[in-house]
Structures are given as C-alpha cells and as structure tokens.
Amino acid sequence: MDRTDRSKQEPVEVICPKCRYIEIIYLPVDDLPCCPLCNTQMSISELLDEGKSY
Numbered sequence: 618m619d620r621t622d623r624s625k626q627e628p629v630e631v632i633c634p635k636c637r638y639i640e641i642i643y644l645p646v647d648d649l650p651c652c653p654l655c656n657t658q659m660s661i662s663e664l665l666d667e668g669k670s671y
C-alpha cells in the first residue's frame with residue numbers, strides 16, 4: 618500500500634578503536650554499543666547501504 622517504510626532499520630558497522638573488534642548494529646540506536654572485549658565505546662566504521670544507488 619504505502620511504500621514509506623519508516624520501520625526499516627539501517628545496518629551500520631561499528632568498530633572498537635582499541636582492539637578493532639567489529640560489530641553490526643542497526644540504526645536508529647540511542648547510544649553506540651561498548652566493545653564486549655575491552656568495554657570501550659565503539660564508533661561507526663561505515664554505513665552499509667543495501668543497494669540504494671542514487
């Protein structure tokens with residue numbers, strides 16, 4: 618019916634700046650997760666775009 622899909626989550630890759638642990642999370646998130654290995658707050662590594670080519 619309506620193609621506006623606001624519930625669609627956007628995957629992003631986050632990386633731990635300390636030990637380089639990588640995890641995929643889905644936006645929107647309130648806070649970036651902490652690394653499960655060293656408990657450092659992770660930062661966004663790259664946006665994973667699922668074939669939306671504009």
Ligand SMILES: [Zn+2]
Nearest residue numbers: 633636652655
């Ligand atoms: Zn870490």
